[in-house]
Amino acid sequence: MNSLSAKEVFYEYRNSFQTVKAVNGISYNFESGRVYAVVGVSGSGKTTFLSLLAGLDIPTEGKIEFDGNATSDIDRDNYRLNHVSVIYQNFNLFYHLTVLENAAYPLYVKKMPKAAAEELAKEKLLKVGITESQFKRLPNMLSGGEQQRVAIARALACGSEIILADEPTGNLDSKNSRNIVEILKNLAHEENRCVIIVTHDPSVAEAADIVLKMEDGAFEDSI
Amino acid sequence: MSFSLLSVTFKALCRRWIASLLLVAVAAAGTVSAFVLNGLISRQEEALENTKKNTVISCVVTDYSGSSSGNLSMLSAFVEMLTGKRRERDCFLDDYVKNVRAMAGTPLLSPENHALRRILSIDSDPLLDPINGVSVEFYEGYSEEVLQGREMVCIVAPDMVTENGYIIVSPDENTEAEIKIVGILNGGPTGIIYCPFFMPFEEEISVAFYVNTCSFDIKDNTKLKESKDYIYEFFVVPDVMNKNDGLTFGVLVQDETYHKSLGEINSNLTMLRIMLPVLMIICGCIGFFAGFLMTKGRIREFATMRCIGMKKMQIFFLVIGELLFLAAFGMLLGGGIGFIIEGNLSPKAISDSAIITAVYIIGTAIAALRIVRINIMKLSNKEE
Structure with a gap:
């Protein structure tokens, strides 16, 4: 199984006027089949760390390693397309594409034939509880919980081993939150994926196998 | 880029129909x-071409000073020069002028109270202007061209027509001719x-005579x-300072209207030709702003594409494809x-519109270049 680890990771936001240390020397090894919850106050560097794990940028110092290769040395576009998927609080769906087209989009990018891509996307949508009657709808016609499920289906369709979720329940009511967390837990425990959730929600943190508390850009002792 | 991706992009383009329609x-x-x-x-x-081709530039022969164009007392040799009858003497004025109008009057002893008037064409005498209700009816086998020849013929009022036609x-006192x-x-x-x-009173004997009026047109305005x-090698620009020797005659070239018309058309053409590059610049600017606004409103969409794993240039070309x-x-x-x-499809209009479209696309493409600078680290920003 693929491994994901952080080794002495530092990250600074720089502009002409100031430098802000967002991640301050994190080292950690994430394992497959587990749900990790990263908690901490606003500004503690959770989202920045998640973005580094997603390969959206590279650390200022240290490295994120996937399968023993630093993300700074690999094709990070390919890494995001094939190995890691990110789920955001605001879903980040394509609002002019249907539910089915949204879920199949990464497969179109991978140049999978349209029929096969849509077949796989349908399977993943059904798996997260989206009904067939909703496939042709535009995301705006779905509830927040349903939109988040479409985002998860898109991540699943990619076949990514690593699912990163940034406040996935932030815009949802408690019932929908529970459903989403349940789906993410199943992905880790039944499909052996590594799920890392950044959250403020204690109920989400409680559902995780491992809770990592972040403060000033670094992990405190795991709980 | 896969066909599925292009197909889904096209569908999104149709669903964003207002923005697409604007572009x-x-x-x-x-x-x-x-x-x-x-x-x-x-x-x-x-x-412009029609003005050059069809505008009649008249020239009037005057006396040396330009004060008179009637009763010139100009020798008929000048009219011979204008009509090409003196080419053997290296005068080629007929290469540059046409429609020469000339009139010369000769008093007659007989018939009494009559005058003979030599004309090169009907319009050589203002009295024959159709505007005055005059019409000339030539007998069968004759036309106005006969006036340019040397035949002993004439045109008369109906009351002068004789039975034998002469x-x-x-x-x-010494000359009598049957016409x-x-x-x-x-x-x-x-x-x-x-x-x-140029009719002689005796066949094959040409005589010089004085011409009352003479005018002509420029043959080729270009x-x-x-x-x-x-x-002006044969005539002078009328001026009181010219020599009054009885052999110096002036020509007034009436080309003011022609030059004025040409000036107006050329000025219009210059303005219209300037408008084309101006239109191109405007289209380029509009294209830039259209591209800028289009990409600005879709930053999150492009960032999501990047997050999914699409390459910067892949997104750039996808957007350029949409714009194209x-x-x-x-x-x-x-x-x-x-x-x-x-009502027509001129190749020039097609090529110009292609250039304008290309400039427009370049404008949008420059604006769309911002896609490559998208900071996907900001994708997690919570506000929409």
Whole structure:
């Protein structure tokens, strides 16, 4: 199984006027089949760390390693397309594409034939509880919980081993939150994926196998 | 880029129909403008050609000072020069002038109270102007051309027509000539016998005589300057300072209206030709702002594409593809509207609208370049 680890990771936001240390020397090894919850106050560097794990940028110092290769040395576009998927609080769906087209989009990018891509996307949508009657709808016609499920289906369709979720329940009511967390837990425990959730929600943190508390850009002792 | 991705991008383009329609409309407007502008330019160019070709530039022969153009007392040799009868003496004025009008009057002893008037054409004498209700009716086998020859023929008022069709004239006591009547003047002056300008009273004997009036037109307006230069080798620009030796005559070239018309058309053409690059610059700017606004509103969408794993240039070309499609559609639409307005598809209009569309696309492409600078680290920003 693929491994994901952080080794002495530092990250600074720089502009002409100031430098802000967002991640301050994190080292950690994430394992497959587990749900990790990263908690901490606003500004503690959770989202920045998640973005580094997603390969959206590279650390200022240290490295994120996937399968023993630093993300700074690999094709990070390919890494995001094939190995890691990110789920955001605001879903980040394509609002002019249907539910089915949204879920199949990464497969179109991978140049999978349209029929096969849509077949796989349908399977993943059904798996997260989206009904067939909703496939042709535009995301705006779905509830927040349903939109988040479409985002998860898109991540699943990619076949990514690593699912990163940034406040996935932030815009949802408690019932929908529970459903989403349940789906993410199943992905880790039944499909052996590594799920890392950044959250403020204690109920989400409680559902995780491992809770990592972040403060000033670094992990405190795991709980 | 896969067909599925292009297909889904096209669908999204249709679903964003208002924005797409605006971009199509801008491209179409550019094309229509190019068509209309080209139509205006070609009409002005046509007007320019017609003005050069059809404008009659009249020249009037005057005395040395320009104070008189009647009763010139100019030797008929000058008219011979103008009509090409002196080419053997290296005078080629007929290469530069046409429609020479000349009139010379000769009093007659007989018939009494009649005058002989030599004319090169009907319009050589203002009294024969159809505007005065005069019409000239030539007998069968004769036409106005007879006035340019040397035949002993004449045109007379109906009351002078004789039974045998001839009229006997005597300009002086020693000369008598029988002239054939070949036409009748209806409603014209009476007491005047009109004959060909160069008609001799005795066959094969030419005589010089004095010319009352003379005028002509420039043969080729495109060679106006060259024509004037040559004319002034034989005539002078009328001026009181000229020598009054009885052999110096002036020519007034009436080309003011011609130059004024040419000036107006050329000024219109210059303005229209300047408008084309201006239109291109405007289209480029509109394209830039359209591209800027389009990409600005879709930053999160592009960032999500990057997050999914699409490469920067892949997204850039996808967006350029969208813009190209909309611009091409707009160009076709604009071409159709332009064709309806102008009624033709000139290659120049097509090439100009293609250039305008290309400039528009370049403008949008420059704006779309911001896609490559998207900071996907900000994708997690919570606000929409």
